[in-house]
Amino acid sequence: xxxxxxxxxxxxxxxxxxxxxxxxxxxxxxxxxxxxxxxxxxxxxxxxxxxxxxxxxxxxxxxxxxxxxxxxxxxxxxxxxxxxxxxxxxxxxxxxxxxxxxxxxxxxxxxxxxxxxxxxxxxxxxxxxxxxxxxxxxxxxxxxxxxxxxxxxxxxxxxxxxxxxxxxxxxxxxxxxxxxxxxxxxxxxxxxxxxxxxxxxxxxxxxxxxxxxxxxxxxxxxxxxxxxxxxxxxxxxxxxxxxxxxxxxxxxxxxxxx
Numbered sequence: 001x002x003x004x005x006x007x008x009x010x011x012x013x014x015x016x017x018x019x020x021x022x023x024x025x026x027x028x029x030x031x032x033x034x035x036x037x038x039x040x041x042x043x044x045x046x047x048x049x050x051x052x053x054x055x056x057x058x059x060x061x062x063x064x065x066x067x068x069x070x071x072x073x074x075x076x077x078x079x080x081x082x083x084x085x086x087x088x089x090x091x092x093x094x095x096x097x098x099x100x101x102x103x104x105x106x107x108x109x110x111x112x113x114x115x116x117x118x119x120x121x122x123x124x125x126x127x128x129x130x131x132x133x134x135x136x137x138x139x140x141x142x143x144x145x146x147x148x149x150x151x152x153x154x155x156x157x158x159x160x161x162x163x164x165x166x167x168x169x170x171x172x173x174x175x176x177x178x179x180x181x182x183x184x185x186x187x188x189x190x191x192x193x194x195x196x197x198x199x200x201x202x203x204x205x206x207x208x209x210x211x212x213x214x215x216x217x218x219x220x221x222x223x224x225x226x227x228x229x230x231x232x233x234x235x236x237x238x239x240x241x242x243x244x245x246x247x248x249x250x251x252x253x254x255x256x257x258x
Contacts, residue, residue, distance in 0.1 A: 062136070065188065071145030105134070109141050115142060
């Protein structure tokens with residue numbers, strides 16, 4: 001089946017993932033393989049982001065989270081961190097009109113306060129400009145770490161317990177979810193990792209407890225609309241059991257497809 005046929009079918013598919021998370025890996029290796037500086041890989045990766053945001057809107061994905069800069073990425077060489085921050089500013093300023101035209105709403109998850117002033121102001125401006133958009137919700141993970149996010153959530157809950165407004169024995173999954181950066185959004189159904197590495201890299205650790213994982217050796221600069229459609233196509237053909245067995249799932253699937 002062709003890319004176009006799969007895309008059209010996915011637009012109407014009842015089991016399309018509501019939320020997709022992407023660990024965008026392989027930029028540096030892509031550049032090195034071509035004898036280019038690492039920043040060239042990051043520059044080319046921006047084009048992949050543009051295509052994936054566009055195709056998400058086309059087929060009806062509600063939430064897309066892109067792992068743009070992790071808490072651990074601050075450990076990279078200073079010149080690379082500076083180049084990434086400059087690229088972030090350039091990209092968001094260049095693409096804001098396009099994002100507005102596509103009805104995309106931007107949200108930042110992570111520690112926005114740790115970004116350089118110009119990068120922080122650019123992101124805050126993008127958030128403000130897109131806040132009333134009703135299409136794809138684009139979570140940009142910046143200075144983000146899943147463990148750090150959980151620590152922050154537990155601290156908030158701890159302060160509520162200390163203040164006497166929360167019974168510690170009554171804390172449940174929903175209480176924790178409400179204090180995460182993704183509060184109010186569905187948990188990811190699908191996590192895509194490019195570049196071939198088989199790890200989660202501290203990405204949305206609470207939220208992806210039941211997510212399907214799709215790992216491809218394709219580096220992020222080469223991951224475009226056709227590769228994305230293949231990942232989603234693979235997802236819709238999986239059986240998600242949530243701890244149950246196939247015999248329990250199949251009657252529900254039959255009822256849904258009746």
